Amino acid sequence: MGWIIGIVGLLLIGGLLYWQLILAEGAYLGRRVVILLYDWSARIYDRIKGFNPGYEQWFLGLPLTQALADFPDPLVLDVATGTARLARTLFQQSHFRGRLIGVDLSRKMLQQAVQATAVWSERITFIHQDAGQLPFPDATFDAVACLEALEFMPDPDKVLREMVRVLRPGGFLLTTNRIGKDARWLPGRTCKPEAFEAKLRALSLEMVQTRLWQEDYDLISAVKPGVRGPVGMRRLEEILRCPRCGQPLRRQEAAFHCANGHTVPITPEGILDMAH
Numbered sequence: 001m002g003w004i005i006g007i008v009g010l011l012l013i014g015g016l017l018y019w020q021l022i023l024a025e026g027a028y029l030g031r032r033v034v035i036l037l038y039d040w041s042a043r044i045y046d047r048i049k050g051f052n053p054g055y056e057q058w059f060l061g062l063p064l065t066q067a068l069a070d071f072p073d074p075l076v077l078d079v080a081t082g083t084a085r086l087a088r089t090l091f092q093q094s095h096f097r098g099r100l101i102g103v104d105l106s107r108k109m110l111q112q113a114v115q116a117t118a119v120w121s122e123r124i125t126f127i128h129q130d131a132g133q134l135p136f137p138d139a140t141f142d143a144v145a146c147l148e149a150l151e152f153m154p155d156p157d158k159v160l161r162e163m164v165r166v167l168r169p170g171g172f173l174l175t176t177n178r179i180g181k182d183a184r185w186l187p188g189r190t191c192k193p194e195a196f197e198a199k200l201r202a203l204s205l206e207m208v209q210t211r212l213w214q215e216d217y218d219l220i221s222a223v224k225p226g227v228r229g230p231v232g233m234r235r236l237e238e239i240l241r242c243p244r245c246g247q248p249l250r251r252q253e254a255a256f257h258c259a260n261g262h263t264v265p266i267t268p269e270g271i272l273d274m275a276h
């Protein structure tokens with residue numbers, strides 16, 4: 001009898017670990033576990049995902065380039081940028097003339113992102129920082145994206161609010177909602193397509209559209225109401241804010257500093273390390 005209880009116990013523990021670590025990717029075990037898992041898998045992430053360049057262009061690169069066609073020097077923010085999947089397809093579009101800032105909390109994913117986008121490095125900045133606190137003033141970006149990541153955040157709604165805050169009036173939002181059979185293993189982190197759309201409308205977004213994208217994800221776009229006037233190219237110093245006090249940051253050699261004496265080091269790979 002004892003051995004039966006032992007086997008059942010082991011199966012239950014194995015099942016629980018499989019749910020928490022594989023299906024939910026650490027989402028309920030805290031931010032540190034999520035990031036640790038991405039740090040561990042960063043080198044094989046692209047191989048696991050097997051991104052198809054044609055699909056990437058059709059669903060991401062082209063629609064985003066078209067949405068930004070009227071902006072002279074569009075500035076794009078990619079929240080939870082990972083290995084720079086969005087940057088890669090966007091910069092391959094010959095009509096895209098803008099710049100991109102990618103934020104992620106996994107150092108190893110960002111290191112892969114730097115390598116994968118080296119040819120466009122003049123137009124891309126990567127920042128090591130939590131998505132729940134975006135280090136930029138209100139209404140900074142012409143487009144804000146967050147792909148395949150909201151469900152792993154401790155508070156996805158807070159991240160959405162931050163994304164909308166830093167989006168300029170008239171700006172374009174692109175994000176994903178987890179669907180399919182695995183979504184049921186992420187209670188409280190995903191919702192039905194109608195509920196997700198309602199959430200975006202409650203944040204005052206307009207033209208909310210859901211597209212079936214992959215087996216596991218819907219792709220959702222929306223627009224922030226308002227008129228988008230041209231602002232032209234802005235220097236990094238004009239848009240960066242200190243993650244600790246919100247003051248502007250000024251570059252001095254290999255770091256950024258704010259007036260309150262806080263420092264944001266720049267790593268040898270060129271990543272702004274705000275979460276050090």
Ligand SMILES: C[S@@+](CC[C@H](N)C(=O)[O-])C[C@H]1O[C@@H](n2cnc3c(N)ncnc32)[C@H](O)[C@@H]1O
Nearest residue numbers: 038080081082085104105106109130131147149
């Ligand atoms: C499934 S990957 C998606 C990456 C990329 N957007 C893509 O579509 O390939 C999820 C990403 O979210 C990042 N992430 C998870 N929690 C985060 C947080 N709180 N702040 C910033 N990034 C986070 C992970 O490090 C990882 O790179």
